[in-house]
Amino acid sequence: MKNERKRTFLLITVPILALFVCFNTIPLIRGVIYSFTNFKGFGSYDWVGFRNYIDLFSDARVGKSYLFTFKLAIVSTIVTNVTALLLALALNSKIRAKSFFRGAYFLPNILGALVVGYIFNYFFTYILPALASMIGVESLKSSILSDPGSAWFGIMIVCAWQAIAMNTIIYISGLQTVPEDVYEAGGLDGATGWKQFKHLTFPLIIPFFSINMVLCVKNFLMVFDQIMALTKGGPAQSTESISYLIYNNGMSGGQFGFQSANAVVFFIVIVCVSVAQMKFSGKKEEQL
């Protein structure tokens, strides 16, 4: 009887594990192996040792893509979380048609990022400049996506527009865990408005804040669809995210080996950021 159970579990686990290894672990290992070669994606290749990694750190384009991706991720995370928290507070207060509003505000999240990107691309290219010239704002008369200095801002808006929907829902479920009597007790001690939020509400929803931070940073660091739809990395390579650069130069640019090295570094960066975030939020929760 006991053996039957053991055998069944083993028969379940081994094939599924094999599937996982085959399409996750093996490609991962192959990626690491390619990173030590000068493979172009076709034909023969040679071992080049750490050459790709050394080149990576002196490559201006790669450096620029890391700077851009982190700038985008940090600003988007802040914008998304501040807006989502405000929205969640409003959606959790005594309002009418609550479920309608919640449903409507979640809508951006279910739409595909690529198509959303195309719609906003049109908005930034035609609508915004037309609006600007109508009300006479000189600086916005040309598309913000065609200026290397401001294109990232357009991408940030689109990333935030979708992510806010997700984060708001998570904050709402956090706010619902705060019992009403906490506010009543706080109210007696004079905690209202900002004070109430800072000392009562926010500390109680920190776990949800952590979830949102982890979700946001990870998703924004891997940004791809929005870049594809809005700028394709331009203008002047100012909006190339790491994923986009790996895709673009690795798949069709003949840099298979070199971009594999980039991908390995990117993987290590993602792991470090995630572990750091988890450690940090773990500490914060303990303090309470």
Next chain:
Amino acid sequence: MITKKTNHAAMILLILGLSTIVFPLYLTLVIAFKQPTEMTNSISGILSLPKVWSLDNFREAMRVTDFWNSLRNSLVITLAAVGLSIGIHSIMGYALGRNKADSKFYSFVYLFIVSGMFVPFAILMMPLAKQTAELGLANWFGVIILYVVFYMPMNILLYSGYLVNIPMALEEAAKVDGASTWTTYWKIIFPIMRPMHATVAVLTALAVWNDVMTPLVILAGSGQNTLPLAQLNFQTQFGTNYNLAFASYLLSLIPILIFYVICQKQILNGVVNGAVK
């Protein structure tokens, strides 16, 4: 604070804020129905309602982007990925969840798979493009297998987390009756995990339906498209005919919008459960 009165300030802000969501959708709708000649460079030209509500743009967009084939591919891939995820991930979550506490092997396998969550697609992309081509899997079937693998870490984490709440006594009772572990699972445990199946289905379906990167890398050159991929691949054919492009965008958004309207509650619950657990 304890007033039961409607919070009017919040209401006003929420109604104003709603315009940021309604406006892009309104934009898509009116441009999709208009003719290029109606599109002047002024704001009113772009944003006014179309003179005639004609479906011509949609007919043309369907023809140009091979809409029905893309839709069929998207539906097949999503349904298969969701179905296989529920079947495979739940039983794997069960096997690992029940054994990881007192077996080093199972707890290693669990950690090994769950840590797959940290692997970005960017590093798998190039080797997978090679590997699927070598195995003859550079088609929709290969894409389905990849999704089952990609969402395995997250879903196993969810399933084995949920399993903690299901008492062992249920299985032991079935065992006394002589049922095998396999039958016990499908007859007793699988139905009990229904709330988690809903969560997994919603999360997997949304992620798969909207994904661009996997089909982009795997289906490149195969002539097959998913709905989002078709928008990307036919972008050049739309040219400056934005009306045609927007008709196509709208067509690609309609299925998920319908799904959302019908299952809004399940989707919201699923997304929250998945994120919070």
